[in-house]
Amino acid sequence: MLSLAAVSAGYGSFRALFDVSLDVEAGEAVGVIGPNGAGKTTMMRVISGLVPMDAGAMTFDGRSLDGLSAHRIVERGIAHVPENRRLFPRLTVEDNLRIGAFIPQARAKIAERMAWVYDLFPRLKERREQLAGTLSGGEQQMCAIGRALMSGPKLLLMDEPSAGLAPLVVQQVFDLVRRIRAEGLTVLIVEQNVQQVLEVVDRAYLLEVGRIHLAGSSAELKNNDLIRRSYMGL
Amino acid sequence: MNPPRAINPLHVAGIAALACLIALPFVTPAYFLHIVIQILLWGFIYTAWSIMGRFGFVSLGHGAFMGVGAYVPALLWNYEGVTPWLGIPAGVALSVLLAVVIGYPCFRFRVIGHYFALVTLALSEVVLRTITAARDITGGSLGMTQKLAGHSWYALQFPDKRYFYGIALVVWLGGLLVWRWVDRGIEREALEAISEDEEAAASLGIDVMREKLRVTVVSAALTSVGGSLFGQYLAYLNPETVSGIAVSLQIVFAAIAGGMYALLGPTVGAFLTIALNEGLRVWFGTNFIGAANTIYGILLILFIIFMPRGIMGVIENLRMPRRAPAPAPAE
The missing domain is CATH 3.40.50.300 (P-loop containing nucleotide triphosphate hydrolases)
Incomplete structure (x- = not known):
């Protein structure tokens, strides 16, 4: 591959x-x-x-x-979950995820993918309105992975x-x-x-x-x- | 079928304000109208600057686009008899070209933050010096006067201020619409992502270069139009008043003071700076020349320390106390 x-x-x-x-x-x-x-x-x-x-x-x-x-x-x-997560700390969890679906082929599927990511990581759903910078380390990693998954890699x-x-x-x-x-x-x-x-x-x-x-x-x-x-x- | 929409009190207030603005020229004295036209035109230019400034792309070079916008149609009109209806787009084209020539290498080589600001600062000075040096056609630092054509749509000259008021109002509203257009959709989030972490944004599939160039070009083009209209309105151009570092800094100050993150913030900034200017002029007359700049300087320091999101930022925080106060813009 x-x-x-x-x-x-x-x-x-x-x-x-x-x-x-x-x-x-x-x-x-x-x-x-x-x-x-x-x-x-x-x-x-x-x-x-x-x-x-x-x-x-x-x-x-x-x-x-x-x-x-x-x-x-x-x-x-190919999606990249960067070292140190590199979330956008002043945006909410949900906005971080949405940006993950920026590429044209992913935009149409934002709702579907977001549901999938929330399914995979229910904790993110609880925290969706929270600023990403306020998450714990493990949650930040979840958010970074979820963000990468949003492009449908x-x-x-x-x-x-x-x-x-x-x-x-x-x-x-x-x-x-x-x-x-x-x-x-x-x-x-x-x-x-x-x-x-x-x-x-x-x-x-x-x-x-x-x-x-x-x-x-x-x-x-x-x-x-x-x-x-x-x-x-x- | 759409369900009947609830009446939004904000919309009602907006429509009422617009009605007042439309009625204004018929009830106010010329001096007051002159002030309002200036507020609208500067408000438009400050809005144009904030369209990119609010994403942390702080340009100290918008005086360059304003100068180009002011001088290109004036020169074309005076020397070639070309109508400003073509001269203004020509100015926009040149401004966009300048924006790309400066923006492309900056964005390509990740010149961001303070370094970007310094590059653009140099740009605004280059344009000022160029206008001054071309004194054979521009009149240099003495300025130039447009050939007058009386009341003419072709020449875009109107002795009656109410015409310019109408034009300024339409253009200002157009600026607000462009702001909303940038806000809509995923591009805005992409720009926010870029302003927080360019590399992370790139690794998520955002074409950082294209997004930054696009917002820069939009901002430069609008600023150029603002400069053109300012020149048409005054029918007298002076390089120091439409270009150069002083103008660039004035744009930044007003946008910060009014609040560059809110739709109406830059306009509030225009209101504040012009009211301050006129107020000082009326109160102190000629006894205290230069006071405006001193007071600007002091206010700028106070604003950046205590109100980094400007007046509209404070108002927004009061209106939405539940939301955590947004942090100061990153430098």
């Missing part, structure tokens, strides 16, 4: 990604794990068109994504959904990921919380200093010595 082939990218003269190749099949949940500064967020931003690619190729559903601007990529069916990119959340809330967020998978969405998730993310994804890649170092199924990675030592503290 999504395929990155030898993608390199960076900011100005600083290069953050080197020859990253990665595939996500329809219906899968795939994780990208790695330490701070490994390039995980940059990779997500490249996929969603926020950072230009310096070299390599990206395809989605067999069509090239090269050089598309961010709004075109959303129109192709086929692939959901989730950047560090557990960052900055209390352990109990982290559990809830990973439950959200399971719920989204159950809706038939394909998910690409970037996480530092390796132990947790390997419980919800089928496969994962290890990204270190801008390069893919390891790839494998969740079960394989959970038993990999390097991962156990460096990332799970076992």
Whole structure:
């Protein structure tokens, strides 16, 4: 479904990604794990068109994504739940969701999708009139995911959904990921919380200093010595 | 079939106010009418500025669009005999071009906030200097007088102020309609999203560039029309009064004071600034020249600290006490 082939990218003269190749099949949940500064967020931003690619190729559903601007990529069916959620704090929950359906093909279905998101996350319905900035961390994550779902994506990119959340809330967020998978969405998730993310994804890649170092199924990675030592503290 | 609509007291008040405005020129002395025309024309220009300003796109360059709008039809009329009916659209076209030339690179390279304000500040000064430097045709800082044609629709000149009053009223209402049009629909939410977090907005499928350019172009075009009508009304143009930093700052001050987030806020700002100006002139005569600017400065400081949403913002908060007070605009 999504395929990155030898993608390199960076900011100005600083290069953050080197020859990253990665595939996500329809219906899968795939994780990208790695330490701070490994390039995980940059990779997500490249996929969603926020950072230009310096070299390599990206395809989605067999069509090239090269050089598309961010709004075109959303129109192709890729939605991005950004790091730190990036809600619009001074707008209500409902307005945040509505903005998620900005692309033309989603506008006609706003009511239907909103009902679906509220169904998925009943808590958001209770909070619909509240300003997004006043939500708790877990609720904000829900709102950010809901906002991304409003565009009707086929692939959901989730950047560090557990960052900055209390352990109990982290559990809830990973439950959200399971719920989204159950809706038939394909998910690409970037996480530092390796132990947790390997419980919800089928496969994962290890990204270190801008390069893919390891790839494998969740079960394989959970038993990999390097991962156990460096990332799970076992 | 539509159910019978309930009578909204606000609509009744609006219609009554409009009726008063229509009756006004027949019952007031010329001086008073002159003040009201100025309020309407400035109110229109302040509204045009606020159409983008309220989304955090603070332009200190609207004097440029006003100057272009004022000078282009006047020059075309004086030198080529072209009717302002064509000259005004020509001014709008040039203003829109300027807006795109400045706006495109700014939006492309994410020049926002203070930096955007500084770029536009430079723009308004460039236009002022250009008008002054082209003194062979514009009269430079001495200003220029339009060739008079008496009462003429073709020349858009009317010695009888009531005609300009009518034009100003229609144009001002048109400005309010454009505001409502921007407000309707999802574009407004998109602009709010952009003003809060451009990158998040882009990642949700909003074409940040297009939305920002569109609102900038609309704002510049309206400001240009306002400048044109101001020039036609006065039949005398001076670069300092229709362009440059002073005019740009006056626009920003009035919009902030009146309340740039409310439909009628900019008009209230026009009322306030013009009443202040005229009041000071009448009270102090020529004894206290420059007092208006000093008082403006003090008021601007007070407004930004204590009433960042302006007079209309305060009134709205009083009317809707249940809603949490909206936070100050982000800089």
